[in-house]
Amino acid sequence: MSAYHPLNETEAIEIARKLEGVFQPDAKLACREIGDGNLNLVFHIADPAAQSSIILKQALPYAKVVGESWPLTLDRARIESEALILEGSLAPGLVPNVYLYDPELALTIMEDLSDHVIMRQGLINGTRYPLFAGHISTFLARTLFFTSDLGRNQQEKKLLARSFANPELCKITEDLIFDDPYRDADTNSFDESIRDEAQALWNDGELHLEVALLREKFLTHGQALLHGDLHTGSIFITPESTKVIDPEFAYFGPMGFDIGAVLGNLLLNYAAREGLDDADAEREDYRAYLLNSVTDIWSQFEAKFLALWNESGVDRMANSAPGYKENYMRRLLQDAIGFAGCKMVRRVVGLAHVADIDKLEDAAARERAQRLALRIGKSLIKLNRRVVSIDQLTDAVHSASAAAKA
Amino acid sequence: MSAYHPLNETEAIEIARKLEGVFQPDAKLACREIGDGNLNLVFHIADPAAQSSIILKQALPYAKVVGESWPLTLDRARIESEALILEGSLAPGLVPNVYLYDPELALTIMEDLSDHVIMRQGLINGTRYPLFAGHISTFLARTLFFTSDLGRNQQEKKLLARSFANPELCKITEDLIFDDPYRDADTNSFDESIRDEAQALWNDGELHLEVALLREKFLTHGQALLHGDLHTGSIFITPESTKVIDPEFAYFGPMGFDIGAVLGNLLLNYAAREGLDDADAEREDYRAYLLNSVTDIWSQFEAKFLALWNESGVDRMANSAPGYKENYMRRLLQDAIGFAGCKMVRRVVGLAHVADIDKLEDAAARERAQRLALRIGKSLIKLNRRVVSIDQLTDAVHSASAAAKA
Structure with a gap:
């Protein structure tokens, strides 16, 4: 018993x-x-x-x-x-x-981390966390590198992957992120005012191809031990300290999924500010801070990951094949941007939303924020396989913002 | 005890x-x-x-x-x-x-399959197996499809993958196929007469990049349950019957590895015939039979795999996303051709050779066969990411044969 x-x-x-x-x-x-x-x-x-x-x-x-x-x-x-x-x-x-x-x-x-706040709430409050990009890029670089075949003995990694088989929690992600938002599913939840946006998602073949490819990576690409649910609600924070919590979705999957979760959730807060007063000088300032954080996280992640690889790489072929590191990092960036987009879309039309947007009380304001989040999310998903630089993400966000105002 | x-x-x-x-x-x-x-x-x-x-x-x-x-x-x-x-x-x-x-x-x-012969010996003897392409393409299509996320409940697949974690046997492949032939490793074994070829492998950066990418797929891409060692020595055969044996290397990996193993081993027999008498009319005839088998296996595999997908696909996004099936099959072909090349190279300079070539008694004949096998293998590896049609494999084999005679 x-x-x-x-x-x-x-x-x-x-x-x-x-x-x-x-x-x-x-x-x-x-x-x-x-x-x-x-x-x-x-x-x-x-x-x-x-x-x-x-x-x-x-x-x-x-x-x-x-x-x-x-x-x-x-x-x-x-x-x-x-x-x-x-x-x-x-x-x-x-x-x-x-x-x-x-x-x-x-x-x-x-x-006990009661002296910290949940980062999502901190962002909603407009707090800035100047050390966050440094902290989270270290977390990502070190946890992903040292659980991958690049930084860990390949046989040990296989045994570790076996012990982190996590089918039930993975199924939640597979359904709620990589399937339901792209069909008229019972689990979906969205304001009637954006039904046109939801229907557009269900009928966008180009988008479906990219989501199917990203879904396949989530299902088959056992690169490293992921946190698996690394949104801003899974981060406790103060201006001095960052603590990642709640890794119950952990499993061996594509690294870009964790990186994209962080980037996508910062961009959800960016989109939520579309619902704030346009005249608010603070608004664009804070958005610039968020976008800087996004590029900073990627740039620092890339530098730290490559430094670990140069110092501690255990895979001879991966260490020495000319052009392999560049090829690898480009694919990580592409995956991160694709997954960031998937994370954004599902938070507007799928089962689980984010407070950044849902707590906007004015319905018209909330609708503007939702439409912008979808516009950014879809453009990142469609962009992902063509990305060669993080600047393309920034450009896509600026273009989506401008189009939303037009 | x-x-x-x-x-x-x-x-x-x-x-x-x-x-x-x-x-x-x-x-x-x-x-x-x-x-x-x-x-x-x-x-x-x-x-x-x-x-x-x-x-x-x-x-x-x-x-x-x-x-x-x-x-x-x-x-x-x-x-x-x-x-x-x-x-x-x-x-x-x-x-x-x-x-x-x-x-x-x-x-x-x-x-007991004593009424069958090991296929490698059958090919060495020049026997033709007209039913083989049909049999092996059925084996590949059905075992790979129904153990993948396309044909099996994704949660069941994860549990199955866990029970087929196979780190010790995978390590043999990782070392002997995806590392040692590309450096001056103690485990390598080759005739002194082709030391120039071995050294060329060790110093070919373009080749190393492709091998590193294929190695990464072997390490991380858990697409389906592979046989894992599907060369012609793992196949018992008669003109009427095909039996695949010895799947002790089975694990969840990239489908193209099994497909490529079959194709690469037929091509090793093709290369071995470079050591036979040029005037032998039978020689080019048998080679044409081998090349036809290669294209036939791929074409039948592709048709059968797609038919299973259309009838029994369980992944809604993969079933319905426009262009996804074409994208998927193209990547399978690319992987198969890349892995076929890796399988050929390692059988000439690596630890374990094939009787098709090693049993050629005349040293000059053996050397010709070895050089051709390496030429074909390297060209398939370098070609793999650019392949869109199986005809490119046939062309590469013909070009390598012509260059070997020049």
């Missing part, structure tokens, strides 16, 4: 108290459940006197999204904790520390 | 006698060990009175190649028997029947 059951706050405190080296034996612990209850229980357990605290996260055996509920494997707790531990060893300081993983209870105890 | 130990003939008979429905309880069984002892024991067990017989194959915990010996996982016996069973269900009649798999003894009991 399995010992698994959803914990209550008293049980959570008991488990936390047993952790070595975290709380004093006689500490008075306070506990609050702070999750949204859709996928996980999240307990915040603190000793206010000692100013110490932890997070206890327990997977629930189902997923609830927009009222729907379906069973979901508890094995995702293992994948999440193993991914956090591996990412922490490869990119120290950029993920929360893991104190304990309990497979029976599908439970991970980790560092 | 493991029960594993290498069997002797008496033990093999005892195990065979226990099989239900194969031999009569009082049958007088004869047993011969017919393996080469390098990787496996192979016992042929027969009841001459009843004219019934079986093959009992047991993996040894090491590999011996050209005097070297290194440890090798017994798990390959599981992979081989599971692959045979799966292939048999997908392509009935084209692999030997499996009667029993015993994991403890790393033992598979299967159909």
